[in-house]
Amino acid sequence: MSKTVFRNGTVVTANGPVTADVEVAEGVIVAIGEAIGSGGDDVREVDCEGLWVGPGFVDIHTHLREPGHEYKEDTESASRVAAAGGYTSVVAMPNTDPVIDSGHLVRYTIERGREVGLVEVASAGCVTAGRAGEKLAHLDDLWAAGVRMFTDDGDVVADAGLLRRAMDYLAQLGGVVAQHAIDPGLARAGHMHEGAVASGLGMYAIPSAAETVVVARDIELVRLTGCNYHVQHISAAPTVELVAAAKREGLPVTAEVTPHHLAFTDGDVRATDPAFKMMPPLRTEADRAALVAGLQSGVIDVVATDHAPHADHEKDVPFEHAPNGVIGLEWAAAVVNDRVGLDPVRFFEAMSVKPAAIARIAGQGRWLGVAEPANITVFDPQGITDVRDTRSKSRNAPYFGRSYTGAVRYTMYAGAMTYEESGVLV
Template sequence: MTKSIPELVFQNASVVHPTGIVVADVAISKGIIVGVGTGLTGARLIDATGLHLSSGFVDLHTHLREPGKEEAETIQTGSRAAALGGYTAVIAMPNTDPSQDCVAVVRFVQEKAKEVGLCEVVPSACITVGRRGEQLVPFAALHEAGVRIFTDDGNGVQDPLIMRRALEYSRDLDIVLAQHCEVARLTQGAVMHEGECCSSLGVPGWPAIAEELMLHRDIELVRLTGAPMHFLHLSTAGSVELVRRAKADGLPVTAEVTPHHLALTDELLGGFDTVFKVNPPLRTWADIQALKDGVADGTIDAIATDHAPHAAPAKDVPIDVAPPGMLGLETALGVANTALDVSEVRLVELLSWNPARIAGIQDRHGRPIAVGEVANIAVWSSTKTWDVSRDALASKSKNTPYHGMTIRGKVKYTVFNGELVVNDERAVR
């Protein structure tokens, strides 16, 4: 047997394992990790001294906008943004137009993403047809098409009967329902977090209770049905406490938090800049602290971006009619790393291992850095600071809330299925 020379070797990288960080060389060939050790050589050598090398990141919450809103983002531009953010897989949210509520639309997204080939795009599907909260989607057929996460994200499933049935029905299949917790009746016209700031600005508020009421209801439905459930973008101190108790009770629930809910507060809306309008809204420092505590003690399982591009004309409107949402893929590592005081190992757990498991794609993402594994890898600096500029981002839209801010942590290289798709902070296509 002839031992061929590896195609690509990262030398002297700080390799992130669940057990700790080990400095090593990592060799890749034909899409597979072929060597982890010292003194490795290959056709192409990249000096990774001082950089962390981990499994590629997995985003549980990406809005790619295609089909339907290609002026805001496409699968191609969104994939590029994801790769630049160190992501080798993103879960595409189903609130496209048409919605990802049938196999045809899900297939379209999968195939388009394969053509682009910068990361894996894993479509999620709606819980109810058209996200209208009335009729369940064909869970089994969609499961067969590869869908593992079902969500009406953008809307919460309001009707408790529908949610109960969905949980009961999903229990028979290997899928997870993901809830956007928002009692719509309590957030009508809401622009921002309900608090002093919203009172001063004279806009309708989005009260914490609207999230917590639905979260509480659904935790109890999980207790009743035994079906697993994932909670999207939790934003309040009360929500963290509810999930903490549910987990203590042994319920099969998981939870994510976004980088922006860890870093930004409602006071940023003071200038009525629509870029800071997001759903759920930016909250207070007390909420941020509680979310960080939840991240630290394991109540929160994952950091998910809720990357939500909007084209400029959509945001150049009064704040009450502006669509909520902000970019997140390219800044997630930096913002999370800047906001959180956690180890690199915990960071990778939040950005890669746990989300891969929740998304049901742990057979190919969030894998150990070991010989024989699929080469889905991110190489990044946890110390490099950089100034975010909306004009320098790969996303088709410019609605980043971090424009002009300095964050710490940047992805240098991304390897997807063995291909170097991001080289020295630049996407190869």
Template sequence: MDLLLKNGKVINYDSEKDTDILIKNGKISGVSSNIKADDNLKEIDCKGNYILPGLIDMHVHFRDPGFEYKEDIFSGSDAAAAGGITTCFPMANTKPVNDNESVTSYMIEKAREYGKIDIFPVGSITKKMNGEELAEMGEMKKAGALAFSDDGLPVLSSEVMRRALEYASGIGAFIISHSEDISLAGSGVINEGKVSTITGLKGIPAEAEEIMISRDILLSKLTGAHIHIAHVSTKGSVDLIRRAKDQGLNVTCEAAPHHFTFTEEELLNYDTNYKMNPPLRTKEDVICIKEALKDGTIDIIATDHAPHHPDEKFVEFDNAPNGVIGLQTLIPLTLKLVNEGIIDIKQFVKLTSYMPSVISGLDDRGEIKEDKIADITVIDPEKTYLYDKNINKSKAENSPLLGSGLQGMALYTIKNGRIVYES
């Protein structure tokens, strides 16, 4: 059935207005005031709520194929839809690695079969993510991949990264860089600094991230190719990217909610749910990330949703895997920036929907506009609730926010004109 969204505040990256939205045949058919309902329409009263373009998360881990006990495409889709997210980019560190068109196609078809969200798998840069030989990017691009990354591992060889950038550029794709000098990071598990000294946990210096970002910026300059820097976490990284943009280089980047919400201080209690890579940084770094979100240096917010089985996190800190789930906390943590006056609600949309669509070339979404596909999220910004196991749709529970009170929730998630989640 077609839909009519009434009385909501429609937010785009460049506008906000009180209006109605008519959805027909999976597309936005009209955006204007006082659209009249008829018997063929399901009407939803959105008074007091925000109506946003469906959120686009360019960095998730769905663990499927191979690690379905952590998460699979069905449960990942459920969690995304419950978080107001209509499009996801799952990373390649599956088993087998997504380094060929058959795995790419499997992931897309499984998501299409389930029908709750679109996924555009991120193919691996190198075969088996071994950093040595380029994967078949062209075949994966034909199958539906839009970007390539060995996320979770850096591409250590500058020569291989150069060729990857050139190849991806030639087929209309881009590279997402996991920027980490692992020889410098070593066996570190948290940020190197005051907290690592207090806890006795081995630290990872900020320079481990910044050195590789410097290299990748220079390779983008050399090749002219688009490189996207994943999960930026330090002030130095922001400064490097800001200078690259000032020079007109083809560089974009993202920040994850945990990197603008938490600091290394959380690790004083050794809670493995705060263990991630890159690690939580200092208060100064968090302030800088927020400023970069405000001034546009950071282009998008992406969750880096990284599910793990509870038993894997319930171990000694050094042995626990990195990562935190984040699909259902994207809205409340980003709305907190709005409530703090760091960004406004239009910037919320720009960071979580519009710019992801621009960067990835998905020009059929990212805005509420006639003839765009009807990917829409209705948010109650004032809704307070307990984020608990009943609300959590992921198979995993590795979030330090589980059991906490949050504000801001997706009431409806609409994919291709069809309601796929209703709170």
């Protein structure tokens, strides 16, 4: 029987970090302790001295671009990128072509993930039919196919009555509505954050209020319905305050922040490089600091990448004409470690445990322990990630040419190594 033993790492368990070995056999953690698992011919020893050994990362905001936009990314390329970033599971966003608003497309998405076999692919489903914002999707059909997270990501669910009905229904089932919280009227024609930098550039811009008005309204709907509600890609300091207040009130409200909103500000947009164009836009240094503090304190529950590939011919155009979105699965953990500096427990909580809980992915995001599935990421908090190239089909990212402290060393999914620092396996 082949075994893997991760030796002498800082192992993040339900009782906190311990210095120990982790022994894996047949896809399961069979022992955690000192000097275990020796002997036998078929033992792979992995030296983890000085490294963190914790549950595999879970990204609850990934654009696989399949079906429909495979020239940007597909399930296979995205899975390789995710494995290299330390991820063992991703939640596919439903703004594909066709959009994922029915059960058979959910089953297709999950099955494609299984065929590739490098990460567990879960699928979000649309809130509205055709993602058109006019009537509800068949939420029962989506639920039966396994959807637990419902979102029209790429667009806000603007109609409060429609959203309320979705929340009434999903509150009974225990699903979560994830909102791309940007008011379309306030965001109309804007390309970046509304502030001094946009004024200097003479660019149409988007105020922070475009986000806060939606979240404030939606929190009222949470009070009305009791439905789980998740703020996607939170970007503005006042929104962090709204989420904090909702949590103090005991409402089932969670939030995610992207690596790029933790790393950059609207000042980085001055050169009008489309690699810094995304929705919501990069905001001010005060906003960035509020996001960092929110992630540290847990007001912002999780990191989610909003990995959004676009081809060069789409993105290499004047800033105003470029589509929104950047890739980031490969470097998210390094960026978070470098810019936020979480302790190992909070780090794995934000990268793995809470994302899996929000998206309700069983078997992922579980603190390491005996009999738990062997979905494991080994992270070096002192390592250096030099961003020079990518495994994605697309290259639209603001990270190229930069270095971040922190590096993914190994990723194990279902007991098999899917990545080690020399490159992707399989």
